[in-house]
Amino acid sequence: MIRVDHLCLWHGPRTIFRDVSFEVPKGQTLALLGASGSGKTSLARLLLGVLPGRHVKTADQNGDGFRWSGRAEVLGVDMLEAPLAEQRKLRRTDLSLIVQALSDALNPHQTVFQHVAELLPHSRRRTSLALALCKRFNIPERILHRYPATLSGGEIQRVLTALALARDPQVLILDEPTAALDHGNRALAVAALSAGQAQRSQLLITHDFDLAAQMADRMVILHDKQLVDRGPAVEMLMQPGGRAVVHRTRATTQRGIAPLVPGPEPLPTSPSGLVIQRLSHQQTGTLVLRDISAAVRPGRCLAIFGPSGGGKSTLARLLCGYERLQTGRILWRARDEAQPRICHPQELALVSQHPHRAMARHMSVRDVLSDAMRLCRRIGRAGHDVDIAGLMQRVDLPHSGAFLSRRAADLSGGEAQRLTIARALVSRPRCMIADEPTASLDSDTRDTILKLFRRLMAQEQLALIVFTHDPKVAEALGHDIRFLSEGQLRLSPSGVAA
Structure with missing residues (x-):
């Protein structure tokens, strides 16, 4: 079981949360809900014994780094004060974590099959048992001999789920376990996590009320640095007139952003902007992209949904x-009907799904941007007149000295994502590539990022290609929505949001 008593956490002078207490007995799932940046993942890392810092007896708001007080027990072991050897033994046997689709949670030098096989004892049946385990957790045969760098977020999520559940842990911590998954794979993941649920304690960390409703027996809400509400999941989510905080939060998360409804616009035969011509690609002998052709104009968005x-x-x-082209071309046409030229990768900028992993954790906000400026000047993509304050204003971030001095690791999810967008703008890209840019964010923060992308398209005539499995994101940004499935790009099926 999990037992947390009067747990407090500080980082430098900042209180992350205080006086947090809850229990998760065997056979139950507790959902811990809260917005991005509320401290949910830090709490999970404390339970795992992997948050760097020190234990203090009383509130210490003048120290450096992470400090904590209270107790955080897993199967009777206080993970805040137990010896490292005891913590490691627990993590090897009875305590598992499923994080959100992070490729660096896997060994980059091992294939998917090697990751699964090394969990099993050496025997003549090891290969067949590993194959059965992959099938059980919906890992397709086509990715078994691929390396993590070549996997999608959803494929990584399935591998991480299999690795966490293979040894039947007694305690399972789930940190946004389905955010990287489309609707079909999400249902399969929930089914896998529900199997054997009665034999373990589960802590589900999420900002997704629908997932909490599917999986949780009880819920607690982390808001404004403390637990503000708790109770049975059914009562908190289903009953009319139920808990005020939950319903206020649900109303906020369901508000959303209105779908983009572009006006009719006759396009020339050869429009300006980014042009993708007959792009195909193979991985480990398998054709993963087939004859992809598309175009996106400045100031508009191509949403690729699938x-x-x-x-x-x-x-x-x-x-x-980031990968070498095998077949096809990526071009830029400066104006309608003009002859296109090869588009250099430096003219495009990537915004990733996991902004904290896309930046050095120890660097300050100012250092992240200054480092990008130095690199861009070296390759001729930015001048010496890039104004950090103006750049921060363009992405709705503070430009005070205190904020610019904050470490990247200490930013909330929304702040970190806006910083990666600011860093991308340093190179003055012609087109921005956003790969699941909101999957790790709560609904309010997601809408903030979507509105920022809309404004950048309109004000700066930035071309945007967004890749997503979320139909709401596709409809909120896409002037042109295409469906990518089994390596082929097609016109979007009708009723994409259904």
């Missing part, structure tokens, strides 16, 4: 030059 494993992340990496 399920996990359909080729979205591979196409995003090819466009940005």
Whole structure:
């Protein structure tokens, strides 16, 4: 079981949360809900014993780094004060974590099959048992011999789920376990996580009320640095006139952003902007993209919508030059009907799904932007007149000295994502590539980022290609919505948001 008593956490002078207490007995799932930046993941890292810092007896708001007080027990072991050897033993046997689709949670030098097989004892049946385990957790055969760098977010999520559940842990911590998954794979993941649920304690960390309703027995709400509400999930989510905080939060998260309804616009035969011509790509002998052709004009967005494993992340990496083109061309046409030229990868900028992993954690906000400016000047993509204050204003971030001095690791999810957008703008890109840019964010923060993309398109005539499995994101940004499945790009099916 999990037992947390009067847990407090500080970072430098800042209180992250205080006086947090809850229990998760065997056979139950507790959903911990809260907005991005509320401290949910830090709490999970405390329970795992992997948050760097020190234990203090009383409130210490003048120290450096992370400090904590209280107790955080997992199966009777206080993970805040137990010896490292005891913590490691617990993590190897009875305590597992499923994080949100992070490729760096996997060994980059091992294939998917090697990751799964090393969990099993050496025997003549090891290969067949590993294959059965992959099938059980919906890992397709086509990715078994691929490396993490070539997997989509949804494929990584399925691998992480299999690795966490393979040893039947007694305690399972789930940190946004389905955010990277499309609707079909999400249902399969929920089914896998529900199997054996009665034999373990589960802490579900999420900002997704629908997922909490599907999986949780009880819920607690982390808001304004403390637990503000708790109770049975059914009562808190279903009953009319139920808990005020939950209903206020639900109303906020369901407000959303209105779909983009572009006006009719006759396009020339050869429009200006980014042009993708007959792009195909193979991985480990398998054709993952087939004859992809598309175009996006300045000031407009091409939304590429589709399920996990359909080729979205591979196409995003090819466009940005992170993988070598095998077949096809990526061009830029300066004006309508003009002759296109080869588009250099430096003219495109990537905004990733996991902004904290896209920046050095120890660097300050100012250092992140200054480093990008130095690199861009070296390759001739930015002049010496880039104004940091103006750049911050363009992405709705403070430009005070205190904020510019904050470490990237200490930013909320929304702040970190806006900083990655600001960093991308340093190079004055012609086109921005956004790969699942809102999947890790709560609904309010997601809408803020979507509105920012809309404004950048309108005011700066920036071309945008957004890859997503979320139909709301596709409809909110896409002037042109295409469906990518099994490596082929098609016109979007009707009723994409259904």
